[in-house]
Amino acid sequence: MFDVNEYFDGNVKSLAFKAGEDKATVGVMAAGDYEFGTDSQEHMTLISGEMSVKLPNEDKWRDIAINETFIVQAKVSFLVKIGCDSAYLCLYK
């Protein structure tokens, strides 16, 4: 019913579901540095924890607040720093 995805040796796990017409995941990340690639545009929201991101074409890291949503364009890679166990929502547009 709900697929479980696992990345980075289990340091990132997510559950796939539908958010209206959008594919979506809720997931958790352990403290660490990650690089992700996008297929579609992604709308990511920090639910719990500490996250900063460095998006393509931005030259500075940006701290993400709880409940803040940032948008990542399709077909790019972006960097994420996680300070402690964190949870996120991701909508695939």
Add this chain to the structure above:
Amino acid sequence: MFDVNEYFDGNVKSLAFKAGEDKATVGVMAAGDYEFGTDSQEHMTLISGEMSVKLPNEDKWRDIAINETFIVQAKVSFLVKIGCDSAYLCLYK
């Protein structure tokens, strides 16, 4: 690293993590009616979807808004109606 929990034949799945000092889960529920029991006090937040709840000692169903948090006392059971795929955060106090 992160345990995956599964309930109701996979219609509810969650990922366990730490939110500061609290044990926490993010999870997904398929449309349906559920009864859950609590061990500790739980602070539940609806992240995505449609949820209504009937808590102990309340005689009416209550619709939960996105980002709304409701508190369920320890050692009780409560009823949840889910209208479509939904995601939630739960903190165990």
